[in-house]
Amino acid sequence: MQLNIKMIAEMAGVSVSTVSKIMNNYSDVSEKTKQRVLEIIEQTGYLPSNSAKTLATKKSSLIGVIFAGELNVDFTHPFFVEVLNSFKKQMGVLGYDLIFFSNEKFISGGDYFSRCLHFHVDGCVIISGQKMENAIQELDMSSIPCIGVDLELKGKKSGYVMSDNFKISSKVVEHFYLLGYRELGFIGSTADSNISNKREEGYIKAIEGFGMTVNEKWFVHGDDFFEPSGYAAMKQLLQAGNLPKAIFAASDLLALGAIRALKEHGLRIPEDVAIIGCDDIEACKYTSPKLTTIRQNKERLGVLAAHMLFDLINNQSEGGSFVVEPALVVRESCGSQNR
Amino acid sequence: MQLNIKMIAEMAGVSVSTVSKIMNNYSDVSEKTKQRVLEIIEQTGYLPSNSAKTLATKKSSLIGVIFAGELNVDFTHPFFVEVLNSFKKQMGVLGYDLIFFSNEKFISGGDYFSRCLHFHVDGCVIISGQKMENAIQELDMSSIPCIGVDLELKGKKSGYVMSDNFKISSKVVEHFYLLGYRELGFIGSTADSNISNKREEGYIKAIEGFGMTVNEKWFVHGDDFFEPSGYAAMKQLLQAGNLPKAIFAASDLLALGAIRALKEHGLRIPEDVAIIGCDDIEACKYTSPKLTTIRQNKERLGVLAAHMLFDLINNQSEGGSFVVEPALVVRESCGSQNR
DNA sequence: AGCATTATCGAAACCGATTTCGATTTTTCA
DNA sequence: TGAAAAATCGAAATCGGTTTCGATAATGCT
Numbered sequence: 001m002q003l004n005i006k007m008i009a010e011m012a013g014v015s016v017s018t019v020s021k022i023m024n025n026y027s028d029v030s031e032k033t034k035q036r037v038l039e040i041i042e043q044t045g046y047l048p049s050n051s052a053k054t055l056a057t058k059k060s061s062l063i064g065v066i067f068a069g070e071l072n073v074d075f076t077h078p079f080f081v082e083v084l085n086s087f088k089k090q091m092g093v094l095g096y097d098l099i100f101f102s103n104e105k106f107i108s109g110g111d112y113f114s115r116c117l118h119f120h121v122d123g124c125v126i127i128s129g130q131k132m133e134n135a136i137q138e139l140d141m142s143s144i145p146c147i148g149v150d151l152e153l154k155g156k157k158s159g160y161v162m163s164d165n166f167k168i169s170s171k172v173v174e175h176f177y178l179l180g181y182r183e184l185g186f187i188g189s190t191a192d193s194n195i196s197n198k199r200e201e202g203y204i205k206a207i208e209g210f211g212m213t214v215n216e217k218w219f220v221h222g223d224d225f226f227e228p229s230g231y232a233a234m235k236q237l238l239q240a241g242n243l244p245k246a247i248f249a250a251s252d253l254l255a256l257g258a259i260r261a262l263k264e265h266g267l268r269i270p271e272d273v274a275i276i277g278c279d280d281i282e283a284c285k286y287t288s289p290k291l292t293t294i295r296q297n298k299e300r301l302g303v304l305a306a307h308m309l310f311d312l313i314n315n316q317s318e319g320g321s322f323v324v325e326p327a328l329v330v331r332e333s334c335g336s337q338n339r
Numbered sequence: 340m341q342l343n344i345k346m347i348a349e350m351a352g353v354s355v356s357t358v359s360k361i362m363n364n365y366s367d368v369s370e371k372t373k374q375r376v377l378e379i380i381e382q383t384g385y386l387p388s389n390s391a392k393t394l395a396t397k398k399s400s401l402i403g404v405i406f407a408g409e410l411n412v413d414f415t416h417p418f419f420v421e422v423l424n425s426f427k428k429q430m431g432v433l434g435y436d437l438i439f440f441s442n443e444k445f446i447s448g449g450d451y452f453s454r455c456l457h458f459h460v461d462g463c464v465i466i467s468g469q470k471m472e473n474a475i476q477e478l479d480m481s482s483i484p485c486i487g488v489d490l491e492l493k494g495k496k497s498g499y500v501m502s503d504n505f506k507i508s509s510k511v512v513e514h515f516y517l518l519g520y521r522e523l524g525f526i527g528s529t530a531d532s533n534i535s536n537k538r539e540e541g542y543i544k545a546i547e548g549f550g551m552t553v554n555e556k557w558f559v560h561g562d563d564f565f566e567p568s569g570y571a572a573m574k575q576l577l578q579a580g581n582l583p584k585a586i587f588a589a590s591d592l593l594a595l596g597a598i599r600a601l602k603e604h605g606l607r608i609p610e611d612v613a614i615i616g617c618d619d620i621e622a623c624k625y626t627s628p629k630l631t632t633i634r635q636n637k638e639r640l641g642v643l644a645a646h647m648l649f650d651l652i653n654n655q656s657e658g659g660s661f662v663v664e665p666a667l668v669v670r671e672s673c674g675s676q677n678r
Numbered sequence: 679a680g681c682a683t684t685a686t687c688g689a690a691a692c693c694g695a696t697t698t699c700g701a702t703t704t705t706t707c708a
Numbered sequence: 709t710g711a712a713a714a715a716t717c718g719a720a721a722t723c724g725g726t727t728t729c730g731a732t733a734a735t736g737c738t
Contacts, residue, residue, distance in 0.1 A: 002456065004694055015718040020696055028716060045450065047457040051393035052694035055723045060390065075414065075424040085414040092441025099438045102431025111384070117341065118386040256625045286595045288627025343724055354688045359726055367686060391724035394693045
């Protein structure tokens with residue numbers, strides 16, 4: 001038999017309600033009995049059942065984590081997983097644990113809202129670089145607090161965090177420009193990816209802003225943000241002939257895929273083609289050439305997401321968004337080798 | 340007000356118990372009423388409250404995930420996260436969701452057993468390459484089904500999966516040997532790491548098995564399995580002078596760190612020093628030189644862990660262990676460049 | 679038809695907590 | 709000292725399910 005509140009009450013010679021009050025910091029219990037009960041709790045190592053508590057209070061201290069979209073986003077995604085890691089830590093100090101919904105469990109694959117109710121999550125975080133789906137929209141519009149990571153949630157109890165994608169692109173273009181590059185290409189994810197689209201838009205705007213011309217032949221797209229997509233996209237560019245001098249890839253993995261294709265063709269980076277990636281994942285440091293990229297502050301994204309969600313849960317916020325500053329990280333793939 | 344079983348019962352004109360029976364495949368309910376109720380459930384999208392169900396049955400359909408140990412194992416660990424990803428998928432098709440315990444939430448930091456009871460998890464998976472701690476031991480010895488990943492759990496309701504670490508080492512040594520290397524070094528993690536120790540032991544045995552001599556000067560250790568540790572360990576070797584001709588690193592990241600140090604010293608890989616890593620993480624393909632390594636079948640480790648745990652939960656297994664075969668992946672860091 | 683089975687259903691106890699509200703005890707203060 | 713106020717505590721309802729067991733209805737059989 002599991003240790004429960006009733007047993008604690010009996011051991012302490014008080015009622016169940018008194019024990020409960022002590023555990024929830026009610027004021028109408030004397031210091032003396034409080035100490036006595038606390039001691040027993042300490043000795044026995046009693047922890048209240050989360051299900052019983054959740055049933056009674058409708059609060060579970062659980063945050064749902066949803067990997068949304070069809071872009072293969074899961075634990076193996078090096079960018080999101082770092083944001084998630086930071087988010088988890090921060091949520092932990094705020095007193096919450098994380099629950100991951102299996103997409104496989106429900107054939108419907110999508111009714112996130114029901115599942116949130118099912119587990120009585122206090123809030124949830126939705127991770128996705130994709131355009132809005134219906135199932136997410138339903139959640140967004142519900143009364144369950146939600147935070148999107150790279151996903152623009154607009155509901156009353158929603159918010160989101162993302163990097164300033166326009167600034168990401170303009171930093172890239174500026175760097176290219178200052179190094180003398182004028183023929184700029186782009187490798188993005190699918191048109192389904194909101195983030196990729198934003199970066200592309202910003203890229204085009206920035207190119208025009210610097211008085212250069214955009215050549216659409218040099219804009220290609222993969223199926224997601226992963227390496228093989230970058231490889232395939234670059235292949236496409238190579239087959240068409242007439243390469244740009246510099247390429248901005250919407251993720252580091254896309255950039256690495258592009259580099260692999262380039263190398264296979266006997267091309268040198270950055271001498272023949274300069275490459276800038278995006279995200280600044282760990283692997284950037286180990287590749288050859290080391291990848292020049294735009295760093296997204298993943299730790300900060302995670303921390304902000306956690307705090308926003310916490311405030312939303314506690315009605316101390318009306319939602320909204322946080323946009324974090326990106327930073328250029330100069331390494332070796334773009335002609336200007338620092339240190 | 341939340342949609343609950345009572346409301347469904349009223350809508351269908353049956354009792355609460357009947358609805359419950361239908362949802363749990365009891366046989367004592369007629370096909371006719373079953374269909375009627377099912378239809379209402381379908382229409383309303385009713386999902387039973389997990390907390391209520393858990394409270395009543397003591398089964399939560401939740402699997403606890405524990406990152407144990409002090410070796411900085413979390414979502415950013417490229418090997419474990421892939422195992423976890425596969426585990427999560429498989430657990431999903433078996434009908435379970437995952438809950439991640441925050442280490443930050445409880446200052447005690449360790450009472451995993453209580454937390455498992457607190458959430459009524461049906462089982463848990465413990466991820467760690469470290470020696471056994473007390474808090475884990477308690478869980479291991481409890482009646483909660485547990486699976487260790489790279490952690491040898493011995494309890495009656497426990498099991499574990501890991502790669503055949505001796506074979507990993509012997510494959511490395513064999514490869515070195517056949518390529519003519521005779522002066523072999525090793526970079527491991529701390530002495531706290533059971534896995535690292537196993538690989539080291541196996542390495543030594545294999546070296547002796549091939550009639551070579553082991554030189555302890557060439558055996559160094561970092562603080563964990565990450566890149567900076569490999570860098571630091573290699574620095575140590577470099578300062579001592581008199582390098583081995585080939586080095587086996589107990590993880591790919593350690594290998595990459597070592598390579599970075601080597602490059603800084605103007606040494607070439609594999610011409611001056613050959614390196615073999617371990618795990619076969621994604622990054623191996625993007626580095627320069629591409630890393631020759633021993634592949635651990637992460638997907639299979641995850642699937643096996645899931646099935647073992649499922650069997651343990653359903654009393655269809657007495658525990659035990661699964662050891663999966665490693666495979667040599669020849670790339671560029673060890674003198675024999677395939678394709 | 680009449681009785682024994684079997685099929686179908688519901689009442690009620692229970693799981694382990696929270697919370698309201700009333701009862702009792704203690705304290706305060708004139 | 710005695711009445712009013714405040715402090716302390718517990719009984720019981722509640723949350724949303726599951727499960728046992730008895731009641732009733734339907735069916736089988738001679």
